[in-house]
Amino acid sequence: MITSHSSPQRSEFTGSLGEKLAARLDMPASPPRAFALFAHCFTCSKDVFAASRIARALAGDGIAVLRFDFTGLGASEGEFANTDFSSNIGDLVAAADFLRKEFSAPQLLIGHSLGGAAVLAAA
Numbered sequence: 388m389i390t391s392h393s394s395p396q397r398s399e400f401t402g403s404l405g406e407k408l409a410a411r412l413d414m415p416a417s418p419p420r421a422f423a424l425f426a427h428c429f430t431c432s433k434d435v436f437a438a439s440r441i442a443r444a445l446a447g448d449g450i451a452v453l454r455f456d457f458t459g460l461g462a463s464e465g466e467f468a469n470t471d472f473s474s475n476i477g478d479l480v481a482a483a484d485f486l487r488k489e490f491s492a493p494q495l496l497i498g499h500s501l502g503g504a505a506v507l508a509a510a
């Protein structure tokens with residue numbers, strides 16, 4: 388059952404190339420039963436419709452979701468031209484480390500398109 392939850396909390400953390408990465412944490416209305424990490428598609432952002440819709444649905448089911456912009460995309464710092472698949476994987480590891488330090492290690496990895504390949508490689 389989907390219940391209401393709070394609006395996403397803005398966050399930032401340092402990515403694999405040393406740039407500040409913009410993130411949003413979608414929290415459920417009650418204490419989370421798990422934490423998830425969402426990786427967006429190639430040249431998309433954390434705010435792409437699929438990411439926000441999935442995060443909202445999971446938060447409604449009690450799962451907190453951290454979604455972030457890879458280096459050089461969306462609201463994150465850096466130049467996209469200086470990134471590659473390896474730096475995307477490094478950004479995912481940095482996001483997981485941020486979750487682990489601030490909240491709890493992610494129990495669920497989610498990726499859309501190229502983000503899916505990156506979460507498989509990062510796992």
